[in-house]
Amino acid sequence: MKTFLKSLIFICFISVLLIGCSTDGSSDETNGESGKDGVTLSLYSTVTNEADQIAMESVIEKFEEEYPEINIDYNFPAGEYESQLRVKMAANDMPDLFDTHGWSQNRYGEYTMDLSDMDWVADLDPALEEIFTDEDGKVYAYPINQAKDGLTYNKNVLDEYGIEPPNTFDEFMTALETIKEESNGEVIPLWFGGSEEGEFGQFFDQFATPLLITHPDYDYSEALLDGSFNWEPYTFLPEKLLEMQEKELINLDALTAQVHEKTQLLAQDKIAFVMATTPIGAVRELNPDAELGVMPVPAIHEGGEQSWIGGERHTYAIWKDTEYPEEAKTFIEFLAQPEIVQELAEGTSLPAGLTNASADIYFQPYYDEYSDVMVEPYFDRVFLPSGMWEPMGTAGQELLSGSLTPEDVSEKMATEYTRLLEQEGSE
Structure with missing residues (x-):
């Protein structure tokens, strides 16, 4: 009898444990639904x-x-x-x-x-x-x-070589060449983490605005929007990117470099310029004396103006x-x-994105310095059909690997532009 009672008590105890476990499991399953756990x-x-x-x-x-x-x-x-x-x-x-x-x-x-x-x-x-x-x-x-992109530059490097942030693309190219020569090749003038296609996409997208949109004599916005754009003027950008590679004004490993390497190289004053805005925090963790600046995208055509590239x-x-x-x-x-x-x-x-707070942002003095510069939307968001970012970036990779010429890049852009426009029209 005692053995029976002990067995009965043991079975009841196990049952309580199992019920408790079952309840816990059920709570986990309802987590994320309208259950008592929220x-x-x-x-x-x-x-x-x-x-x-x-x-x-x-x-x-x-x-x-x-x-x-x-x-x-x-x-x-x-x-x-x-x-x-x-x-x-x-x-x-x-x-x-x-x-x-x-x-x-x-x-x-x-x-x-x-x-x-x-x-x-x-x-x-x-x-x-x-x-x-x-x-x-x-x-x-x-x-x-909100985005306010242009180029990030290493202020320590530019100060060392007496270079002012360039206002035009010609000045930009001169600055890159000066940095290469004055540093004896120790500083990379313009750095790309090109293992990610978006690095070259950023170059093409940002510089397309002063090339094709903002100058009144070179405004192709209507043709881009109605699908009639002739992509020949775009060839300027792949030509310049290829020229940078040939003159060793970009990193030799531009096609394989990883984006995360940028932080360490900036901290070591081994990079002069990068596209877009790079947060200073991680750089200063490695080098408290690091100084970065930001500047709008240089004008391309004579008489043109600089542009911030931004929006959401x-x-x-x-x-x-x-x-x-x-x-x-x-x-x-x-x-x-x-x-x-x-x-x-x-x-x-x-x-x-809201006006109800004042933020202490490291780059705010640079935004204030260029407060009269217009903020233009990202080129691809307004003027290109959805899906163009990837071919725009891969075209840069193919250009620098030698599989495309600058003219081929423009032809690829034209083909993808037409294909994706037709795809949007059929949806």
């Missing part, structure tokens, strides 16, 4: 450099502390972002929150929730209104920061079919608090 929002972002990721992770952690019932499952796919989002768009299964990275209306518009009823819209920087708001008043995404950088849109619209809006509202706006602007070293 919901999980999926979030995809294009942030790639470590400083930006740290800034975003810090803000997400603060949000989850304040709203423990809402979990953020964040993803930073880097170079795989666009391909992953295209798959999700095709399946109509988007993340709850996602980065529109310059395509809030043209590419992602039909997948985004209208955010016009949110309080933060009143603080949207006027420079971004046309980008995020359509003629019907729909607001497509929340701007974490990192954003969060809410998927229109999310199961958790209120929770997603709660996250956006959290981001729009002045102290969080400031934290993200300073953490990413870029101007904020």
